Amino acid sequence: MVVGLGTGSTVAWTIRAIGRMVAEGLDILAVPTSYQSEALAIECGIPLTTLSQNPVLDLAIDGVDQIDIRMNAIKGGGAAHTREKVVSIAARRFVVVADGSKRVEVLNRPVPVEVLPFAAMVVERELVRIGGYPVVRQARMKDGPVITDNGNFVMDVSFGEIRDPATLAQEISQIPGVVDHGIFTKIDELHIAHNGTVEVIRRNDL
Structure with a gap:
């Protein structure tokens, strides 16, 4: 399996969790979207590859700065949104992880x-x-x-x-x-945390 790794504080937890799974035998390659994600993936022992070697990804995982009820999002607080968007489009499935404070009725962030x-x-x-x-x-x-x-x-x-x-x-x-810009309109799945629980929302269910 080849996985795209986004950038940001929420995704950093995901990268660490994947690193623990790799240590337990998970067989994956990962494409990082920034220097920070690459450095953390290496630290966590996740084998890396590139889009040149693997232009089609099985999955991409990223965070958001804000996401609306129709699963449109704004990203780019870490200034990595261009690479994040390329990786998201390369993936068969694009999954976003976020906490409940990021979800709003209407996008309004810069x-x-x-x-x-x-x-x-x-x-x-x-x-x-x-x-x-x-x-x-x-x-x-x-x-x-x-x-x-x-x-x-x-x-x-x-x-x-x-x-x-x-x-x-x-x-x-x-x-x-x-x-490129930080408006993302092609998110397949949202995993959002509320008070210790995680709700999964799929675009096809909206």
């Missing part, structure tokens, strides 16, 4: 948008044109913007309530200079 540095000013103008308020994400431990694992900038773009995530996703994707 949308992370990965942008080519060369095109930053043009992209910013176009994001404003479609109703967004973009802010270039700044690094915490150095001067200047956050740089993704792909060498690009991230803009966090506020749109208020996002009642039609699929249409907004398409509008953002059509802007030249945008690498």
Whole structure:
């Protein structure tokens, strides 16, 4: 089995759990979506591979920053959403793990948008044109913007309530200079924790 490993604090627990299963004999390969996930997977003894070697994954597991009742999500708090989206599309089944605080009626968080540095000013103008308020994400431990694992900038773009995530996703994707954005609309399954229990919600059941 080949598994895509997402990025973030919730998925870190999943990676550690998979590592324990590997130690007990689970036979898998994993494709990490960021330097952090790769380092943790290596620490946990999970054998790694690449999309070049395995372009079709059996499963991808990731977290979310926010998810609505129709299983549309916003991701990218760790600035790894472009690779996460590639891995999610490569997988036969894309599963999200989250705690109950992440689920909302309507998405309203800023949308992370990965942008080519060369095109930053043009992209910013176009994001404003479609109703967004973009802010270039700044690094915490150095001067200047956050740089993704792909060498690009991230803009966090506020749109208020996002009642039609699929249409907004398409509008953002059509802007030249945008690498990808943090709106995810193709989640197959959600595992969400409530007060010590886990509820499983499948897209086909909505």
